[in-house]
Amino acid sequence: xxxxxxxxxxxxxxxxxxxxxxxxxxxxxxxxxxxxxxxxxxxxxxxxxxxxxxxxxxxxxxxxxxxxxxxxxxxxxxxxxxxxxxxxxxxxxxxxxxxxxxxxxxxxxxxxxxxxxxxxxxxxxxxxxxxxxxxxxxxxxxx
Numbered sequence: 347x348x349x350x351x352x353x354x355x356x357x358x359x360x361x362x363x364x365x366x367x368x369x370x371x372x373x374x375x376x377x378x379x380x381x382x383x384x385x386x387x388x389x390x391x392x393x394x395x396x397x398x399x400x401x402x403x404x405x406x407x408x409x410x411x412x413x414x415x416x417x418x419x420x421x422x423x424x425x426x427x428x429x430x431x432x433x434x435x436x437x438x439x440x441x442x443x444x445x446x447x448x449x450x451x452x453x454x455x456x457x458x459x460x461x462x463x464x465x466x467x468x469x470x471x472x473x474x475x476x477x478x479x480x481x482x483x484x485x486x487x488x489x
Contacts, residue, residue, distance in 0.1 A: 365422045367392055367435050368400035379408035380453065387432035389451045389458065394423040406438070407455040410487035424480075428461035429469070439480045442466040446475025457483075 370392065375384045378401040384390050391409035394400045397420075403409040406426045413421075424438035429449070441459040444466055449458045456475075460466040466477060478486065 365394055365396065365398050367394060367423065367425055368402070370402050370433075370435075372433070375402050377402065377404035377408050379403055379412045382452065386427075386452050388427055388429045390435075391426040391438065391459075392423075392435060393421050393425070395420050396422040398422075405452040405455070405457070406443075406459055406483075407451060407453045407457050407487070409438070410457075410483065413484070413487065414489045426459040428465070429458045430460055430462070430465040434461070436461040441480065443478040443480075443483050444469055444473070444475045445478065446473040448473030448475065 370384055370390050372387055373383065373385055376382065377384055382404045384402060384404040386404065389405045391403040391406045392400055393409060401412070403412065425435040426438040426441055428434045428436045438459065441461060442463060442465065444458045444460065445456050446458065447456050449456060449469065451457050460469065
């Protein structure tokens with residue numbers, strides 16, 4: 347009996363803690379921070395804990411505000427949507443951020459993430475705004 351029990355437990359342990367993003371079901375999933383339905387494919391975000399639990403957000407600003415309520419050292423992945431590739435989650439710590447009133451975001455912070463330097467440069471040709479990196483963004487949202 348134990349020769350079947352131990353492998354089953356080990357399999358459960360190793361498969362239950364996958365640290366990977368979870369698909370966002372746009373139009374159905376609710377933001378973990380503000381409870382609004384996530385519909386915007388250009389501004390959604392997600393964090394995944396070091397235990398594999400995913401928290402979805404309707405906007406990067408909701409994710410950033412949520413960081414004030416948790417221990418960031420327990421987060422394995424910070425993800426945000428790439429404005430230039432709607433629905434594609436990218437590493438939020440490597441993204442390029444723009445705060446511009448020309449690009450509204452769901453929670454009114456006008457915060458948009460781009461996966462490439464070229465993406466943010468193209469947006470800046472059309473919209474005025476402030477560029478930020480991850481560290482600057484964290485400072486802006488600290489309490």
